[in-house]
Amino acid sequence: MSERAAKVPPAEEEQDDDPITDSAAPDAVAETDDAETTTDPVTSGAEAVVRALENAGVEYAFGVQGGAIMPVYDALYDSDIYHVTMAHEQGAAHAADAYGIVSGEPGVCLATSGPGATNLVTGIADADMDSDPMLALTGQVPTEFVGNDAFQETDTTGVTTPVTKDNTFASDSDRVGSDVSEAFALAREGRPGPTLVDLPKDVTNGETDREPDAPTVPDTYQVQERAESDLVAAAAERIENASRPVMLLGGGVIKGEATDACREFAIEHEIPVITTMPGIGAFPEDHELSLEMAGMHGTGYANMAITHCDTLLGIGTRFDDRLTGGIETFAPDAEVIHVDIDPAEISKNIYADYPLVGDAETVVEQLAAAVDESPEATKWRAQCQQWQSDYSMAYDAPEDKPVQPEFVVEALDEATGDRAIVTTGVGQHQMWACQYWTYTEPRTWVSSHGLGAMGYGLPSAIGARLAADDDQEVVCIDGDGSFLMTLQGLSVAVREDLDITVAVLNNEYIGMVRQWQDAFFDGRHSASDYGWMPEFDKLAEAFGAEGFRIDDYDDVADTIDAAIAYDGPSVIDVHIDPDANVYPMVPSGGDNGQFALAEEQL
Amino acid sequence: MKRGLEGPPPEERPTPAGRRNKQGIRIDPEVEATHEPRRTVISALVEHEPGVLSDVSGLFSRRQFNIESLTVGPTEDEDRARITIVVEEPDPGIDQVEKQLRKLVPVIAVRELEPDAMRRELALVKVAAADPAAVSAVADMYDATAVDSSPETATFEITGSRQKIEAAVETFSQFGIREISRTGTTALARGTDRTAAPETTAQPADEATHNETYQTADDD
Numbered sequence: 128m129s130e131r132a133a134k135v136p137p138a139e140e141e142q143d144d145d146p147i148t149d150s151a152a153p154d155a156v157a158e159t160d161d162a163e164t165t166t167d168p169v170t171s172g173a174e175a176v177v178r179a180l181e182n183a184g185v186e187y188a189f190g191v192q193g194g195a196i197m198p199v200y201d202a203l204y205d206s207d208i209y210h211v212t213m214a215h216e217q218g219a220a221h222a223a224d225a226y227g228i229v230s231g232e233p234g235v236c237l238a239t240s241g242p243g244a245t246n247l248v249t250g251i252a253d254a255d256m257d258s259d260p261m262l263a264l265t266g267q268v269p270t271e272f273v274g275n276d277a278f279q280e281t282d283t284t285g286v287t288t289p290v291t292k293d294n295t296f297a298s299d300s301d302r303v304g305s306d307v308s309e310a311f312a313l314a315r316e317g318r319p320g321p322t323l324v325d326l327p328k329d330v331t332n333g334e335t336d337r338e339p340d341a342p343t344v345p346d347t348y349q350v351q352e353r354a355e356s357d358l359v360a361a362a363a364e365r366i367e368n369a370s371r372p373v374m375l376l377g378g379g380v381i382k383g384e385a386t387d388a389c390r391e392f393a394i395e396h397e398i399p400v401i402t403t404m405p406g407i408g409a410f411p412e413d414h415e416l417s418l419e420m421a422g423m424h425g426t427g428y429a430n431m432a433i434t435h436c437d438t439l440l441g442i443g444t445r446f447d448d449r450l451t452g453g454i455e456t457f458a459p460d461a462e463v464i465h466v467d468i469d470p471a472e473i474s475k476n477i478y479a480d481y482p483l484v485g486d487a488e489t490v491v492e493q494l495a496a497a498v499d500e501s502p503e504a505t506k507w508r509a510q511c512q513q514w515q516s517d518y519s520m521a522y523d524a525p526e527d528k529p530v531q532p533e534f535v536v537e538a539l540d541e542a543t544g545d546r547a548i549v550t551t552g553v554g555q556h557q558m559w560a561c562q563y564w565t566y567t568e569p570r571t572w573v574s575s576h577g578l579g580a581m582g583y584g585l586p587s588a589i590g591a592r593l594a595a596d597d598d599q600e601v602v603c604i605d606g607d608g609s610f611l612m613t614l615q616g617l618s619v620a621v622r623e624d625l626d627i628t629v630a631v632l633n634n635e636y637i638g639m640v641r642q643w644q645d646a647f648f649d650g651r652h653s654a655s656d657y658g659w660m661p662e663f664d665k666l667a668e669a670f671g672a673e674g675f676r677i678d679d680y681d682d683v684a685d686t687i688d689a690a691i692a693y694d695g696p697s698v699i700d701v702h703i704d705p706d707a708n709v710y711p712m713v714p715s716g717g718d719n720g721q722f723a724l725a726e727e728q729l
Numbered sequence: 730m731k732r733g734l735e736g737p738p739p740e741e742r743p744t745p746a747g748r749r750n751k752q753g754i755r756i757d758p759e760v761e762a763t764h765e766p767r768r769t770v771i772s773a774l775v776e777h778e779p780g781v782l783s784d785v786s787g788l789f790s791r792r793q794f795n796i797e798s799l800t801v802g803p804t805e806d807e808d809r810a811r812i813t814i815v816v817e818e819p820d821p822g823i824d825q826v827e828k829q830l831r832k833l834v835p836v837i838a839v840r841e842l843e844p845d846a847m848r849r850e851l852a853l854v855k856v857a858a859a860d861p862a863a864v865s866a867v868a869d870m871y872d873a874t875a876v877d878s879s880p881e882t883a884t885f886e887i888t889g890s891r892q893k894i895e896a897a898v899e900t901f902s903q904f905g906i907r908e909i910s911r912t913g914t915t916a917l918a919r920g921t922d923r924t925a926a927p928e929t930t931a932q933p934a935d936e937a938t939h940n941e942t943y944q945t946a947d948d949d
Contacts, residue, residue: 284780285783288780288783288787289787292834293833293834296779296780345834347776347834347835347837427734431742434744434745435743435745446753454749454750454752454753455748455750455751456749457753459745459746459748459749459755460745460746461755469832470831471825471828471829473828474753474821475753475825477749478749478752478753478754478755478821518734518737519734519735520734521734521735522734706732708732708733710733711734718744721739721742721744723733723739724734724736724738725732725733725734728738
């Protein structure tokens, strides 16, 4: 329990003339002339933690209470920050992650020590893989117990070091507010990522009057914004002379707010555009230059184009193995121009002939200024269009078969606006959501890309809902297996009255595993066949959400309309064809150009 | 019902002639070039704070970098420590080691040292002292200093390059080595060359074009 003394009454004069506190504490000045914005001086480490969040502009936090984090929650009780009490810490981390993706500002999650912190780890690792801005605050046992295997003690900074951009063990009540400020700044600056501050209970309970510093990164953290001009000039010349150019837009384009610059550049120079999975939304998929997503389940035309291009302008991408397939056969004829804010991504997986380190928007503008003539690529564009018709994504939907998942995704897209946000779990449903929803805007695609964390869909819909504008629908396209992992989050959605629609593409399988077992394990469905699933519509009703069910094509449009129209959380249990598979498919380590269109081609 | 999508099957599609090697570098299929691992010394200046060493060693194990030794100690500035790492990697791997180290927030500066850098290691070698005169003669050959002696053992301190220590250990082994403890290599750049100093300007972008090839590091 918290032993913190009662709050010091306001209006006590600040006696501390320390310049550090003065520069970071405008409140002391504001207090005298503006009663509306009066803020009490901090009296404890916990209050300094919350003050640091307030100063950083944090509006929402997602978390779960517990012993060691109680002082922070007690300080949060008086704050304007809206705390969403989640059902499980994994959900808190995913919600904060999605909040960060949609808003562009770090999402904040809180958990107590031990199991609270370890339950956050999946969500932190997800944010790390996808470079999403996130700040995690974890309670810790009092400093004197650290190392004694105390109740609910885990070496949280040790556990999270490999999956955070940076983490800190707070050791001083006077410093703890500034530790949080710095962690917030680090989560956002340069290549974003998750940061964590571990908060021992004695540090948060300890007295301090020290206002936190403003959120700034430490001196040892330097970010290069502009690429070297001679390299930009060389890359520009390469683009001008290209005969088979493509642009490959990664998640860094969206995080770097470079979407407009990339669109202008592609359209100005008529360069076909491919996205990675996190790059979905960076370029409108209904544009004639769009080839959509490349990689393991990318479109045939994107994979043909990336395999045969002679110049690859990759922006904000880390050339993940799900994108490249086998390195040996990835864009083997292409000179690679790689734009990335993280120098360590340059030539990590794919050698960069033109390494352009810098902020995506800045560097694309540098390139736009340096490229005088568009490449002569009429034949190439015609070839790309030919591939678009050769490898059409059109699918069979016979009336006498169960509902095909692609049809459901298209119907959901049809029933919602252009800026609707899609979140997903991980598996077949996620790939259908990539392939058959037409994305046109950045920050409308929210998924677990690098980590591939099943259960991401519902909690991320909660975070996305709070970050989204009121006129944006939030749709969670989930799988039955993924939904089952985090569906306790429905209690949060109902309690907070969040308008989200969950469409569970239910095939009673871990479908992607079942698909791989059919292709690579002689159809032996070991532990992938659930054979039985709860009735998700009734389960939703039990939580207090609105439940729907789809069994036939005739139900699809009307049921989706009703679920979307429902003002609050709704769940549609969509019974899809359990034998439906995801194609095209490049097997792990395979050649992108040799993607399979059916199982017998694997 | 047919499963899958329409379109020309894989065998009917054109395939490009080029290839890349395992390091993602485009190659002439006729002369497949590979980068051989080489041993080199990386020096990192870091904030002297708890957890830095574990951050660095964790990075090496997580990213499967091959390291031979890692030493850490204080510097002329009490707020900073220097970590010296001997790695054995191909050029692209050495490049990654440097870049990944630089990403760690408490790391101030990272540099691969020139082959002529000063490298030293210290070893304590405890041998059986059945023949004190012969042991002492070997110790003199390697400028080893006697640190401790007992009726049964003699312990020597040897400082020098890795090769010198290895040679000494091999020679001492004729007497029967009881125990050895070695520190791993520490190193400094020669003359006015700074070993790893904070940058005054931002990192140059062209450092990714690992064109310059250092010779294999020879210890002095």
